Amino acid sequence: MKAAVYYENGPPNVFKYEDVEDPACLPEGIVIEVGAVSIEGGDTLNRARGELATVPHIVGYQAAGTIIEVGEKVTDLKPGQRVTTVNFAGSHAEKRSVFARTAWAIPDSMDIRTAAAIPVPFGTAHDCLFEFGRLQKGETVLVQAGAGAVGLAAIQLAKRAGATVIATASSDDRLEKLREFGMDHGINYRTQDLVAEVKRLTDNQGVNLVVDPVGGSTLQKSVLSLGYRGRISMVGQAGREEMKLDVSTMMAGNQSLSGVFLGAEIFTDRVHNNIQKMIGEIAKGELKVVLDKNFALKDAAAAHEFIENRKAFGRVTLTP
Missing domain, CATH: 3.90.180.10 (Medium-chain alcohol dehydrogenases, catalytic domain)
Structure with missing residues (x-):
């Protein structure tokens, strides 16, 4: 071959x-x-x-x-x-x-x-939001790199679950495209102060959950974007930067950071059945x-x- x-x-x-x-x-x-x-x-x-x-x-x-x-x-x-x-x-x-x-x-x-x-983008996004992120209806989620495959899946799944969705992207054009998938608020990380924008959009409260597939310096901004008892699902290192992180601010807010790797549980009934279910939902046009x-x-x-x-x-x- x-x-x-x-x-x-x-x-x-x-x-x-x-x-x-x-x-x-x-x-x-x-x-x-x-x-x-x-x-x-x-x-x-x-x-x-x-x-x-x-x-x-x-x-x-x-x-x-x-x-x-x-x-x-x-x-x-x-x-x-x-x-x-x-x-x-x-x-x-x-x-x-x-x-x-x-x-x-x-x-x-x-x-x-x-x-x-x-399988990987939708299975990963679902785990980031629900299995490890414990997202609940009415909460606010920040999806880093919203125009990537995991980001696009996370936006759709979070919106369907009743969350307010904030997403980041590298251009206003990309952010505009994300609106049709359920994004409520967009942040251009090249031209805007990400943390300041998150605070402004949440009345200075911060978000309940961050899905972060980027890592590096972006992960630090994810930490600073959290609200009280906020959670981060860290799922990649797409930014390819060295991982340096100050987590000292997380203690006062009872915040948490979870690493997520779909491959660690890919053979389980839970993951297998969940991906099969989403294949059916995509076939019906419920997810894209x-x-x-x-x-x-x-x-x-x-x-x-x-x-x-x-x-x-x-x-x-x-x-x-």
């Missing part, structure tokens, strides 16, 4: 488009013919500095496609079925092998690019996956560069 591989960490141009061996099917797993790859923020970080579990390495968390092989211990999936999948690597290829537990059936009517972009540009698999380097230049609104995809 063809795959976008690399032999060493580095910028997007480390990618090579090469022939590699087809992946083996695990007894508890499936192999799919990939129809679309959703490029995650973690994919770009892993390419830049993550561990190379294999050499050459195929990066990538998410891909959707059609099952072409089923392991002997798998009873609930079959060849020919369309699924969306998650694994810790291997999405940037024409075929991928995953555990059946990290595959979700998708409706025949669902666009394959849409399906590829569901936002897709940006699509690239051919052979152009993986250009796709990663497009993301790292912060040009994307929603998910960027690859198709073999």
Whole structure:
């Protein structure tokens, strides 16, 4: 099969488009013919500095496609079925092998690019808001990097739950686009003082919850944006800055900071069933996956560069 591989960490141009061996099917797993790859923020970080579990390495968390092989211990999936999948690597290829537990059936009517972009962003956003963020109706949530896939999912889910939603983005144009997904108030973090704006919008009370996929200096601003008993769900380091954080202000406000990693519980019934439920809601139009540009698999380097230049609104995809 063809795959976008690399032999060493580095910028997007480390990618090579090469022939590699087809992946083996695990007894508890499936192999799919990939129809679309959703490029995650973690994919770009892993390419830049993550561990190379294999050499050459195929990066990538998410891909959707059609099952072409089923392991002997798998009873609930079959060849020919369309699924969306998650694994810790291997999405940037024409075929991928995953555990059946990290595959979700998708409706025949669902666009394959849409399906590829569901599990990680929506599963992560839901955990940030509810499992670890304990969001309640009537509370106020700040979603950092609202134009990213996790941000867009979090805005929709928080608004549906009855929260007031404040979101940040790098331009007024991006903020305007977020309004249709449920954002009540937008903050341009390039031109506005984020913490001052949060205080102004909340009558100096601060927010109940922050979803922060950025980290670095943004995380410090998230801390300073909290109200009494406020919570932060920290879910990434998209800003790629060194993590330096002063948490001394959190004690007086009985505030809390939780790290969130969907992968730690990806095999649980809770996560599996929750993602399957949201796939159904997306199919019904109750939630929306936002897709940006699509690239051919052979152009993986250009796709990663497009993301790292912060040009994307929603998910960027690859198709073999």
